[in-house]
Amino acid sequence: MTNFSIDTHLSPIKKEKPNWGELEFGKVFTDHMFIMDYKEGKGWHDARIVPYQPITLDPAAMIFHYGQTVFEGLKAYLAKDGRILLFRPEKNMQRLNRSNDRLCIPPIDEDLALDALKQLIAVDKEWVPTVEGTSLYIRPFIIATEPYLGVSASASYRFMIILSPVGSYYKEGIHPVKILVENEYVRAVSGGTGEAKTAGNYAASLKAQETADQKEYSQVLWLDGVEKKYIEEVGSMNIFFKINDEIITPALNGSILPGVTRDSIIALLKYWNIPVSERRISIDEVMDAYRDGQLQEAFGTGTAAVISPIGELLWNNEKMIVNGGKTGELSKKLYDTLTGIQKGDLEDPFGWVTEIK
Structure with missing residues (x-):
């Protein structure tokens, strides 16, 4: 799986950036997202970065009926010298796989997932906000996609990463x-x-x-x-x-x-x-x-x-x-x-x- 290449398809139209000083949590999303699919017998495949867009699923997709899904949350920060920094991202990928195990979801290659995350942020680096107290929130998640109403683990999945420039989660900030x-x-x-x-x-x-x-x-x-x-x-x-x-x-x-x-x-x-x-x-x-x-x-x-x-x-x-x-x-x-x-x-x-x- 680590030999997979990540195809990148850039959006021809860029979204207008919000006012960094007025960001709320999780309401604005960047220009691109990462997607990778899984099929039983084939494994994880078709890793790609594409324009941010709605996804289409069968109404019988198992995520809708049995809740087989996991997610993570981490942030990218803009340093004063212009570097973009991640904080312990490998821990999030390790925890994602622990969640996968509990939900009977096939494990992901943690190195590949982390590399995909970095490549996605590099593509959308202009979305890392510059105002004090802001950051780029990163949401990796996996959903069950098999169209089947039997109660069992799905035979197919989709792994995605989306990005959202955010302000403070609580309006109180560091206040109690x-x-x-x-x-x-x-x-x-x-x-x-x-x-x-x-x-x-x-x-x-x-x-x-x-x-x-x-x-x-x-x-x-x-x-x-x-x-x-x-x-x-x-x-x-x-x-x-x-x-x-x-x-x-x-x-x-x-x-x-x-x-x-x-x-x-x-x-x-x-x-x-x-x-x-x-x-x-x-x-x-x-x-x-x-x-x-x-x-x-x-x-x-x-x-x-x-x-x-x-x-x-x-x-x-x-x-x-x-x-x-x-x-x-x-x-x-x-x-x-x-x-x-x-x-x-x-x-x-x-x-x-x-x-x-």
């Missing part, structure tokens, strides 16, 4: 968000698909998010699906707490997505010799820490928002105001350091950054 602790609905359970990046996990979260929106909270804090007491994720992010000078994040347990930003934050904290633990943590423990004055900070981590400080948690109609509702010192330091490395402004002691030539 309000989080509603969810007691009724469940996002995922161990043994399910929680650790895979698949569409159904996000569809399952929408009902609880509606309730949060109605109460004017930015996101939902998910508890475990069995006892409904142990903390798992916040919205589409991993979560960290600073309690009595120790950083605690829920251990990966089969229902929590292994975030690339999560992994990077843990590495940074260890690099700084700051105590960090990956373990089970209950909402009761967080509440007790808050009542004892030991809950110092809380923040979510993810590709879209990078670091999202939490200023308030609402659980059983009781509010926890974290750090006076202000961005914590550690949250700010982590955000500044990680974004500084991503954009090439700070030294990268981990070798995380890849330049697109």
